Amino acid sequence: MCxxxxxxxxxxxxxxxxCRPGHSLIAQSHNATHSTTAIxxxxxxxxxxxxxxxxxxxxxxxxxxSDPNLRSITAQVRSSLFLAHVRxxxxxxxSRNNCHPFVVGRWSFMHNGQVGGYDGFRRDADMMIPDDLYxxxxxxxxxxxxxxxxxxxxLDRDPQGGLERAAARLAGLSRAKGCGPHLRLxxxxxxxxxxxxxxxxxxxxxxxxxxxxxxTRGGRAxxxxxxxxxxxxxxxxxxxxxCRFRDAxxxxxxFAPEGLAEAA
Numbered sequence: 013m014c015x016x017x018x019x020x021x022x023x024x025x026x027x028x029x030x031c032r033p034g035h036s037l038i039a040q041s042h043n044a045t046h047s048t049t050a051i052x053x054x055x056x057x058x059x060x061x062x063x064x065x066x067x068x069x070x071x072x073x074x075x076x077x078s079d080p081n082l083r084s085i086t087a088q089v090r091s092s093l094f095l096a097h098v099r100x101x102x103x104x105x106x107s108r109n110n111c112h113p114f115v116v117g118r119w120s121f122m123h124n125g126q127v128g129g130y131d132g133f134r135r136d137a138d139m140m141i142p143d144d145l146y147x148x149x150x151x152x153x154x155x156x157x158x159x160x161x162x163x164x165x166x167l168d169r170d171p172q173g174g175l176e177r178a179a180a181r182l183a184g185l186s187r188a189k190g191c192g193p194h195l196r197l198x199x200x201x202x203x204x205x206x207x208x209x210x211x212x213x214x215x216x217x218x219x220x221x222x223x224x225x226x227x228t229r230g231g232r233a234x235x236x237x238x239x240x241x242x243x244x245x246x247x248x249x250x251x252x253x254x255c256r257f258r259d260a261x262x263x264x265x266x267f268a269p270e271g272l273a274e275a276a
Contacts, residue, residue: 014026014112014124015040017239020207020257021231026058026086028229030076030096033239040237041076041098044258055100055111058093059120061204066096067120071111073198092231093207095200097122102130102154109151114159116148119167121201123155124219124236127182129190130154136185137210141163159201171201171208172254172265180269184216192218200234207257209234211249212267218251225260232257 016038018027030037041053055091056079057071068089072079076098089189097112112122130137134152141149141160148160149202158178165181167174179195186194198221201208211221221235224246233239234257238246249255 014097014099015199015236016095016112016122016124016200017235018093018202018207018209018235019091020202021226021229021259022135023090023092024229024231025082026060026089026094026096027090028092029233029239030058030086031083032234034241035237035239037096037098037235037239038076038082041217052119054099054106054139055108056096056098057111057113057122058094058096059113059115059122060091061202062091064119065117066111067115067202067204069120069133071108071113071166072105073108073111078134080108093202093204095120095122095202102126104152107151110153110156112155113154114151116145116160116163118203119163119201121155121159121162121198121199123158123199125196125213126192126193126196127154127158127190128186128192130186130235133185133189136189137161137182140185142183142220154182155199158197158199166182167201168203171206171256172222172267174265175199175201175254176269177211181210183269198236207234209249209255209257210267211253212269213251214270216251221249221253222246223249223255223257223262227275232260232262
């Protein structure tokens with residue numbers, strides 16, 4: 013399982029989430045505590061929004077704790093919305109193209125979880141990506157496939173519906189050709205203005221997801237696991253949730269691709 017962290021609010025340095033907290037994302041890359049794997053060493057990435065609509069992107073295959081440039085970059089770059097990810101591969105190669113976040117136009121996306129039996133039907137999943145989006149298929153992960161299918165399903169105009177339809181299609185494919193668990197999913201994505209997050213699974217083991225507002229920073233962190241050992245101020249997001257974060261606003265609604273999968 014991967015670990016990730018995102019932020020939306022008043023501009024802060026990336027290091028305030030990625031490096032400085034006691035249980036920062038870098039600390040989680042070698043000592044995760046809410047995951048089936050403590051080590052997340054198969055690359056990392058950050059997407060951040062600044063002066064342009066499209067996000068900046070920095071990814072590499074080194075473990076986050078050993079990259080010589082990451083601490084310097086995060087100490088200098090300030091952003092009001094960013095996504096950061098440390099990867100533990102579920103089978104695909106360790107390559108830059110397989111590192112999260114993925115970016116298409118103004119949209120950025122990152123994921124933690126799995127599609128059961130994906131290696132056995134990867135070609136079928138790729139066939140769900142339409143021709144106009146397929147040039148954006150740079151890697152081989154189920155995560156990137158989910159993102160591109162969601163864009164094809166209308167993520168740009170209907171973020172929740174687009175992702176629900178994409179999740180239903182991949183879960184249905186897993187049921188037909190793969191194995192359980194058919195879908196475990198926490199993901200985070202953004203258009204540069206609003207931060208969205210989802211926690212969902214077809215079984216009862218949805219990966220962990222938390223959020224917390226900071227009056228000091230004037231912003232909200234959304235994370236795979238709390239950034240401090242004391243979890244008292246962090247709020248767990250329940251399974252089956254679609255979340256919308258913008259400024260101090262929080263909206264949490266049911267995320268339910270099950271009926272769509274059955275109808276398909």
